[in-house]
Amino acid sequence: MDYQIKELMKQGLSRHEIFEQLKKQSGNQMRLANKVATFEPGSPSTKTVLINRVLLTLCLLQAFLGIWVIYSNVVPTDEEFGWQGIVATFILTIFYFVGLLRKSFTGYASFILLCVAVIASYVYFFNHFPIVSIVGVLLAVAGGALSYSVKVRLFPHMGFMDVKKDEGGAYILE
Template identity: 45%
Template sequence: MENQAVRETIEKLLDQGYSRNAVFEQLRGQVGNELRLANRIATVRVQCETGVPVTLNRILLCLSIIQALFAVWVLQSVWIPLDQVIVLLGIFVISVLTVLYLIGLARMAFIGYTAFLLFCFTVAANYMYAFQFFPVISLMGLLLALMNGALTYYLKVLIYPHMGMLDVRKDGRGRYILE
């Protein structure tokens, strides 16, 4: 089945009152990759009952922009005397990544949260390495990255409780957890 057809079938079955588990069992034999099907079912029409995730997501969007602006400032103030080409390349990469992460976070997509969470871990590791050279800047960058990572993880778990760190979780018997 094509991606769009699978998505429409999932939405139609959910509208008819089937649980996500029943939808998975019904479509299981029609697709080749069961994990991809489980992921698609898990991420179709994720609805939040309260406005808390939406508000926290807006805060996360602002914090991710602040983190990107801080990184650009660090590149311009610390690295510009060393090599201007590295600074320009770094600013370009930061700009592209920020736009991509903002799109994923604004859409409240599972892959957006996961990718940004991994990025926050990477940035935190870089600031920890640079701590010996630039302690104050590294401490501020580390706090921003850890705060963004914690908020991203919290939102990911709140919106997608059935998803693990990178994909759909399995129970003890090896079956996919969909609800």
């Protein structure tokens, strides 16, 4: 399907025309709309690439801070739960890092949701660890804002979590 979309874009067809042409071949129109909408034929600007590199660095810093907080505060009280949290954080960081590195729409959307969850958890524990919470909130806000910024630049035709629709229910692909 990606090859067909690429070839049709080379022919100069718009995303909407490509969607209309391929929707009879596809069993799932939402998946097709997502594929057509997120297909990026050109290369992103150098500013977007720089912002994405900063975002990757923030993702790693946020993970290191989270692992350090778990190691220093959770492991001494509940060792098994703490190590499970460290392993889960490590695995999730790998998935988010790969998604951001590949510049995938779901990578950005998922990372934004993670940043919201991280902000909530640091705000909740503010009374116990104020300085760590402030640093964690700042990293998560910066990561979420940069992730949203890059997502909007690369995928202006996408909503917060999926393809935009107009008032009539038709997919907006341009």
